[in-house]
Amino acid sequence: xxxxxxxxxxxxxxxxxxxxxxxxxxxxxxxxxxxxxxxxxxxxxxxxxxxxxxxxxxxxxxxxxxxxxxxxxxxxxxxxxxxxxxxxxxxxxxxxxxxxxxxxxxxxxxxxxxxxxxxxxxxxxxxxxxxxxxxxxxxxxxxxxxxxxxxxxxxxxxxxxxxxxxxxxxxxxxxxxxxxxxxxxxxxxxxxxxxxxxxxxxxxxxxxxxxxxxxxxxxxxxxxxxxxxxxxxxxxxxxxxxxxxxxxxxxxxxxxxxxxxxxxxxxxxxxxxxxxxxxxxxxxxxxxxxxxxxxxxxxxxxxxxxxxxxxxxxxxxxxxxxx
Amino acid sequence: xxxxxxxxxxxxxxxxxxxxxxxxxxxxxxxxxxxxxxxxxxxxxxxxxxxxxxxxxxxxxxxxxxxxxxxxxxxxxxxxxxxxxxxxxxxxxxxxxxxxxxxxxxxxxxxxxxxxxxxxxxxxxxxxxxxxxxxxxxxxxxxxxxxxxxxxxxxxxxxxxxxxxxxxxxxxxxxxxxxxxxxxxxxxxxxxxxxxxxxxxxxxxxxxxxxxxxxxxxxxxxxxxxxxxxxxxxxxxxxxxxxxxxxxxxxxxxxxxxxxxxxxxxxxxxxxxxxxxxxxxxxxxxxxxxxxxxxxxxxxxxxxxxxxxxxxxxxxxxxxxxx
Numbered sequence: 075x076x077x078x079x080x081x082x083x084x085x086x087x088x089x090x091x092x093x094x095x096x097x098x099x100x101x102x103x104x105x106x107x108x109x110x111x112x113x114x115x116x117x118x119x120x121x122x123x124x125x126x127x128x129x130x131x132x133x134x135x136x137x138x139x140x141x142x143x144x145x146x147x148x149x150x151x152x153x154x155x156x157x158x159x160x161x162x163x164x165x166x167x168x169x170x171x172x173x174x175x176x177x178x179x180x181x182x183x184x185x186x187x188x189x190x191x192x193x194x195x196x197x198x199x200x201x202x203x204x205x206x207x208x209x210x211x212x213x214x215x216x217x218x219x220x221x222x223x224x225x226x227x228x229x230x231x232x233x234x235x236x237x238x239x240x241x242x243x244x245x246x247x248x249x250x251x252x253x254x255x256x257x258x259x260x261x262x263x264x265x266x267x268x269x270x271x272x273x274x275x276x277x278x279x280x281x282x283x284x285x286x287x288x289x290x291x292x293x294x295x296x297x298x299x300x301x302x303x304x305x306x307x308x309x310x311x312x313x314x315x316x317x318x319x320x321x322x323x324x325x326x327x328x329x330x331x332x333x334x335x336x337x338x339x340x341x342x343x344x345x346x347x348x349x350x351x352x353x354x355x356x357x358x359x360x361x362x363x364x365x366x367x368x369x370x371x372x373x374x375x376x377x378x379x380x381x382x383x384x385x386x387x388x389x390x391x392x393x394x395x396x397x
Numbered sequence: 398x399x400x401x402x403x404x405x406x407x408x409x410x411x412x413x414x415x416x417x418x419x420x421x422x423x424x425x426x427x428x429x430x431x432x433x434x435x436x437x438x439x440x441x442x443x444x445x446x447x448x449x450x451x452x453x454x455x456x457x458x459x460x461x462x463x464x465x466x467x468x469x470x471x472x473x474x475x476x477x478x479x480x481x482x483x484x485x486x487x488x489x490x491x492x493x494x495x496x497x498x499x500x501x502x503x504x505x506x507x508x509x510x511x512x513x514x515x516x517x518x519x520x521x522x523x524x525x526x527x528x529x530x531x532x533x534x535x536x537x538x539x540x541x542x543x544x545x546x547x548x549x550x551x552x553x554x555x556x557x558x559x560x561x562x563x564x565x566x567x568x569x570x571x572x573x574x575x576x577x578x579x580x581x582x583x584x585x586x587x588x589x590x591x592x593x594x595x596x597x598x599x600x601x602x603x604x605x606x607x608x609x610x611x612x613x614x615x616x617x618x619x620x621x622x623x624x625x626x627x628x629x630x631x632x633x634x635x636x637x638x639x640x641x642x643x644x645x646x647x648x649x650x651x652x653x654x655x656x657x658x659x660x661x662x663x664x665x666x667x668x669x670x671x672x673x674x675x676x677x678x679x680x681x682x683x684x685x686x687x688x689x690x691x692x693x694x695x696x697x698x699x700x701x702x703x704x705x706x707x708x709x710x711x712x713x714x715x716x717x718x719x720x
Contacts, residue, residue: 149472150502150663179473180503182663207637223684235630237637246630248623270621297619298593300571303689306680307558307569313676314530314560314668322679340473340505345637353636356645357629361546366626 076381077389083108086123089396093130095137099162106161110193111382114373117256118193121263121388126159126192127395134331135159135189141166149178152316155188157332164191164210164335165200171339172204183337186318190214190330195247195370197337198236202243207340208236213309213321215330218251218293221302224278226291228305229321230254236367239350245367250305251293258284258293263385312336399704400712406431409446412719416453418460422485429484433516434705437696440579441516444586444711449482449515450718457654458482458512464489472501475639478511480655487514487533487658488523494662495527506660509641513537513653518570518693520660521559525566530663531559536632536644538653541574541616544625547601549614551628552644553577559690562673568690573628574616581607581616586708635659 086104095103107126111119129135139158143151151170155163167185174181191197191212201208214229230249237244253261253272261268261284271280273287273294280294287293295301313320318334319327354365377383409427418426430449434442452458462481466474474493478486490508497504514520514535524531537552553572560567576584576595584591584607594603596610596617603617610616618624636643641657642650677688700706 147502150665179470180505182503207634220680220684220686222686223682225682225684227680227682227686233627235627235634237630237633244630244633246626248620248626252620252623296621296623297571297575300575300619303569303571304556304558306676307560307567307689310560310567310673310676311530311558313672315663315665317669317672320672320676320679322676325679340638342473342638346640349636349640349643350633353629353633353643353645356643356648357543357550359546359548359550361543361548363543363545363550366630 075386075389076383078381079108079112079377082111082120082382082384085393089127089392090137092396093127093137099138099159102165103159103161106165106192106196108382110196111384112374112377113193113370115193115195116383116385117254117260120384120392121259122192122256123392124388124395129189129331134329141185141188149174149180149182150315151181151183153183153185155185157187157189160189160191160333161196163188164197164337167335167337168197168200168208168210168339171208171337172201172206172341175206175339175341179341181339184312184316184318184334185337186316186334187332188335189333191335193247194232194234195236195245198234198245198247199243201339202236202238202245205238205341207238207342207345208234209338210234210336211308211312212335213312213324213333216321216325217255217291218295218302218305220306221295221299224292227321228295228302229309229324230293231305231308231321233304233308237345237350239345239347241351242371243367244350244365245370247366248296250295250301250308252296253284253293255288255293258288262288398709398712399706401704402431402435402700405434405443405705405707408716412450412715413460415719416450416460422461422482425488426482426484429488429515429519431705433519434707435697435700436516436693438516438518439706439708440577440583443707443715444582445515445579446715447711447718452512452654457652464508464511472497472503473505473638474507476506476508478508480510480512483512483514483656484519486511487520487660490658490660491520491523491531491533491662494531494660495524495529495664498529498662498664502664504662507635507639507641507657508660509639509657510655511658512656514658516570517555517557518568521557521568521570522566524662525559525561525568528561528664530561530665530668531557532661533557533659534631534635535658536635536647536656539644539648540578540614541618541625541628543629544618544622547615550644551618551625552632552647553616554628554631554644556627556631560668560673562668562670564674565694566690567673567688568693570689571619573618573624573631575619576607576616578611578616581611585611
């Protein structure tokens with residue numbers, strides 16, 4: 075079913091207010107969940123909201139904690155997120171990176187002790203909307219074996235690269251597994267198979283069955299050994315820049331909280347937009363090729379016109395959360 | 398067969414001197430080719446040398462061109478490589494990034510009009526040897542269709558992330574295709590199939606036959622649509638930061654030259670090495686898992702002890718090049 079964006083936003087905001095969020099934070103966090111569903115990233119929109127609420131109730135997310143600056147050299151900053159809401163901390167982190175980039179050209183902000191930021195791409199769009207190139211990445215609880223192993227030891231550690239453009243920003247938002255667990259859950263909800271193999275079943279065979287992979291936690295890294303290496307290096311970069319918790323430590327804690335995230339913004343007088351457009355045209359050619367961010371934009375327009383698509387069961391469940 | 402490192406280096410240097418390289422450049426470029434073979438990256442060591450010589454003879458690589466600074470804000474620099482040898486320009490570019498990082502924390506250098514740098518990882522090792530984190534990427538001639546298309550429009554645009562460490566640097570060096578064409582050529586030389594599907598054959602089926610993929614130029618991006626998006630975004634970043642040639646323009650020129658490359662270095666007082674080691678130990682666990690760079694180091698030690706492995710046919714061919 076489709077519901078108006080404002081209805082979804084208001085409902086989520088009301089629940090967050092009832093959990094003790096300040097007006098500003100409730101509004102911002104509800105907006106991010108709403109926008110994620112609006113843009114078609116259902117796994118990190120409404121569908122994830124009940125889990126977010128659970129983390130708050132369990133005290134793993136502190137509604138009104140304020141991130142604290144630990145160190146700065148004027149370009150590189152390290153912050154402690156104080157276990158505040160991930161979307162709030164990430165917005166603050168990317169904002170700082172953007173501010174620094176407008177002054178110095180580059181801002182590089184790492185936040186430790188923060189929480190799941192929901193859709194990674196949110197903060198890429200944020201940077202691009204502010205006219206800066208945005209790059210960000212996070213670590214996560216282990217959900218993927220390293221190449222050569224069978225035990226989940228790697229997070230799927232999403233990576234975002236966003237470049238601003240008048241006709242629509244380019245925003246790449248990719249997890250290191252072929253499918254994020256959120257995406258696999260969507261296929262499971264719809265009782266569909268994955269379009270390509272996404273991991274291993276209990277017999278150790280590659281499979282397109284999302285339930286089997288969610289069970290074994292043996293998601294397939296993109297490009298096999300390559301995504302395995304990239305997931306590990308992003309975790310290492312996060313730790314090296316901040317001393318924050320690694321996937322190893324997050325996993326040992328038993329819950330996905332207290333993660334580490336980096337926000338990079340680059341600001342330039344211009345971005346050679348004519349050349350970027352030439353590259354897009356060349357890459358598309360006459361084939362049905364989409365640039366990263368293109369389909370997000372068309373889903374967004376549809377949601378704004380016709381309302382946002384929600385899973386009826388989840389929507390009903392969420393409506394009971396503020397009691 | 399195995400030959401001493403010094404023999405390989407001397408042979409390559411002699412040829413470069415005969416092509417008009419200055420003593421310093423001949424020495425540096427020969428050393429990089431030698432080190433690439435030494436480290437087991439045969440596709441971009443000796444095996445690639447004849448192609449490098451051909452580019453010089455055709456005037457697409459200018460032996461003694463010196464890169465020129467175009468713009469600088471103190472942290473972000475843009476250079477014009479003047480079509481000099483890629484390995485020389487890349488060494489200069491990463492050196493600049495390292496110098497800036499030691500002063501400002503981060504250096505971000507983009508070079509346009511440069512040439513193939515051979516092994517991407519070389520410049521990651523360079524940064525890590527200098528005590529900085531190194532990140533670099535390049536664009537390339539189109540050799541891979543974008544997701545949804547069948548015409549090659551994407552370069553395989555290698556990405557490197559290197560983090561220094563006392564017990565051995567972590568260096569990830571990955572192209573955006575499941576296998577680089579250089580790597581596929583190695584399998585072809587050895588008349589072996591690829592270990593996993595690496596692209597499409599003429600009938601449009603996924604195949605492990607390196608010759609079939611080298612023919613169709615339909616290499617498979619890592620993670621299907623994900624590597625396709627990442628390859629495109631790296632090209633866009635390079636263009637946005639420098640106005641240099643994109644994969645579109647390189648491909649239109651008919652030859653892989655005049656490419657664009659970015660070198661990023663980050664310098665920190667320390668990199669939380671104990672936590673990095675903890676992450677490595679956790680990721681390895683009891684499984685046969687290697688951290689990025691681990692096997693490079695063991696191949697290097699073997700080459701230094703027993704000599705570097707060379708393909709006899711290529712070695713004989715190279716020995717005739719300085720006549």
